[in-house]
Structures are given as C-alpha cells and as structure tokens.
Amino acid sequence: MNSDGDKQSKVVRYFSSTVKQVLQFDDKCKRLYLSGRFITENKNLDICVSDQGANAVVVVSQAGKLRFRYTGHTPALKVEQFNPVGITTDNQRNILTTDYYNDCVHIIDHDGQFLRYIDCGLSQPLGLCTDANDNLFVAQxxxxxxxKIKYMQ
Structure with a gap:
C-alpha cells in the first residue's frame, strides 16, 4: 500500500496479476490515504484502511468512492489522539480497529457510526481479527x- 519511492499511499485491486483498480484520490483529487498500514474488506466489498498518518479509518466503496472517514471518539478517561492500527470486520459488517495509544478497540458500523469501545485491560493493541463466531483476537x-474476547452477545 505504501511506496517509499513516491511517498504515496494507495490501494490496488488485482485480478490474478492484472491491475483492476487503483484507489488513491477522491472526487476532488485529494489523497484518500496519508500513510495507511492495515487494510480489510467488509461483506459489502468496502475497503477499510487504518490510516495512522491521518488518525482515521478511511472507507471506500467497491466503486472507489469515499464513503466516510472515522476519526475516533476518545474514551473519557484517556487523553491521547485516536491512533488506529489493526483493522478487521465482523459478520454484521461492523468495522473494528485498535486504538494503540488509548488501549482499546473501537467498533463502528458499516456506515461509520460509533457503536462502542472494547476496553478490557488491553495494552497497546496492534493487530486484530475475528473468527466465524465473532470472537475477537487482539495482539498486544x-x-x-x-x-481472545467474546464481544457479541
């Protein structure tokens, strides 16, 4: 996703070895990503990127249109800026992202609305993934x- 040569971040979709789509700029020719590191795709084929450079989660539709940017909701007891690192989705199309400096996971819905935090003694959470039963695994x-966190009831 990042290129050291041109210092530009972009998402490239391939089919076999053929480039099918390059996602780098929005409709106003502004960069979609500053320095995205982790990427996932949800069930409706949106591309979800944790962009640490912009302190945001950037979600782009399958057609390549910017759907939304989520810039976080700082937990009341924390004071650090939102710092998304790991990102994944679940069976309900929710987007989950680690907040490294605030030691929690943000859950937002597929339209970018904040749902809740998972804050259960995490320490600098990085990577995360869900399994078929919506168990969450967070690397600290x-x-x-x-x-392993059972977050769906």
Missing part, C-alpha cells in the same frame, strides 16, 4: 500476547 504489543 506491550504484553506480547494475544487476547
């Missing part, structure tokens, strides 16, 4: 361990 940098 400081603790050097993976925590």
């Amino acid at each position: 940098y400081r603790k050097r361990q993976v925590k």
